Amino acid sequence: DGGITQSPKYLFRKEGQNVTLSCEQNLNHDAMYWYRQDPGQGLRLIYYSQIVNDFQKGDIAEGYSVSREKKESFPLTVTSAQKNPTAFYLCASSTSDRVREAFFGQGTRLTVV
Amino acid sequence: KNEVEQSPQNLTAQEGEFITINCSYSVGISALHWLQQHPGGGIVSLFMLSSGKKKHGRLIATINIQEKHSSLHITASHPRDSAVYICAVTYSGTYKYIFGTGTRLKVLA
Numbered sequence: 115d116g117g118i119t120q121s122p123k124y125l126f127r128k129e130g131q132n133v134t135l136s137c138e139q140n141l142n143h144d145a146m147y148w149y150r151q152d153p154g155q156g157l158r159l160i161y162y163s164q165i166v167n168d169f170q171k172g173d174i175a176e177g178y179s180v181s182r183e184k185k186e187s188f189p190l191t192v193t194s195a196q197k198n199p200t201a202f203y204l205c206a207s208s209t210s211d212r213v214r215e216a217f218f219g220q221g222t223r224l225t226v227v
Numbered sequence: 228k229n230e231v232e233q234s235p236q237n238l239t240a241q242e243g244e245f246i247t248i249n250c251s252y253s254v255g256i257s258a259l260h261w262l263q264q265h266p267g268g269g270i271v272s273l274f275m276l277s278s279g280k281k282k283h284g285r286l287i288a289t290i291n292i293q294e295k296h297s298s299l300h301i302t303a304s305h306p307r308d309s310a311v312y313i314c315a316v317t318y319s320g321t322y323k324y325i326f327g328t329g330t331r332l333k334v335l336a
Contacts, residue, residue, distance in 0.1 A: 145322055156231070156326035157313070164322055172323075202268055214317050216260065216324065220269035 117141065120205050120219035127192075127199075127226050135190045135222045137205035143217075144210045146188035150174060151202040151221075160203075163188055164210070192224065199226045230254070233314050233327035240334050246301040248330045250314035253295065261288050261299050262313040264329070270313070273299070304334045 118139045127133045139146065144165050149157040159172030163182040177196025182188055188207075192199045202223050208216040232251045240246050250259070261273040274281050274288040276297065281288050285304075290297040301308055314327040 147322075147324075149326075154328065156328045157315075157324075159323060162322055204268075204270060206270075208322075214258070214322065214324075215275050216272060216315075218262070218270035218272070220267065223268065 118205060118207055118217055118219040120203075120222050122222060123220065125222055125224045127224065129226055130194045132191055132193050133199075133224065135192070135203055135205075135224070137188045137190065137219060138186055139188075139207040139217070140186060141207055141217060142185070143207035144185070145208045145214065146182070147206040147208070147216075148172075148178075148180065148188070148190045149204045149206065151204060157204065160190065199224060230325045231314055231316055231327040233312075233330050235330060236328070237331045238333070240304050240332070242305060242334055242336050244304050244334075246304050246308075246332065246334075248299045248312050248314075248332070250297045250299070250327055251295060252297075252314075252316050252325075254318070255295075256316040257319045258317050259290055259297050260315040260317070260324070261297075262315060264311040264313060266310070273312075301332075306334045306336050309333050 121136045147162045148160040158174050161180040163169040179191045204221045205219040206216045208214040230253050234249045258277045262270050264270045276290045285302045287300040311329040311331050313329045315324045
């Protein structure tokens with residue numbers, strides 16, 4: 115079955131440590147995205163990638179980094195520079211046509227203690 | 228002000244009731260998406276609309292391009308419909324989705 119896989123579902127880290135969230139898709143989509151969700155707020159875009167080896171900052175990129183070395187994979191690193199990293203993180207991929215139907219992963223809940 | 232506004236923010240209904248969730252947006256779009264997020268957090272795409280109306284089972288989505296408004300209807304609601312419903316829009320020439328803050332629906336048995 116085609117889809118997006120995020121891992122792990124829950125992640126705990128100590129303050130000051132970098133942590134990498136995994137996102138893999140087998141939908142052959144060119145575009146991939148990382149979103150952050152906080153209580154009472156809409157999803158906010160962290161980074162997106164339209165094609166392999168290319169990515170752009172979203173609205174809240176500070177303290178995060180990404181790579182896109184393979185079409186299937188778009189890992190997100192939450193660095194120690196991110197001031198408030200505890201949140202729910204969602205990865206998505208989409209078609210590259212005009213309407214861009216998106217498919218979402220199950221999310222990773224990151225808690226920094 | 229969010230570019231995508233949803234109402235209501237919270238909704239509690241009795242099983243069997245007809246439910247309507249509304250979404251308004253501010254500028255022209257290429258498509259509007261209705262998404263469902265269950266308590267576990269994963270998001271499922273329900274509908275993608277650029278005009279007219281779509282139906283899937285007990286769910287109906289409509290869009291009025293002139294009024295920049297969409298509605299999601301649930302007929303004969305059931306407790307398993309309890310979730311957060313999110314409206315999102317996409318624009319031509321950009322890869323960004325703009326999301327509403329969601330409507331939290333609880334259907335009581």
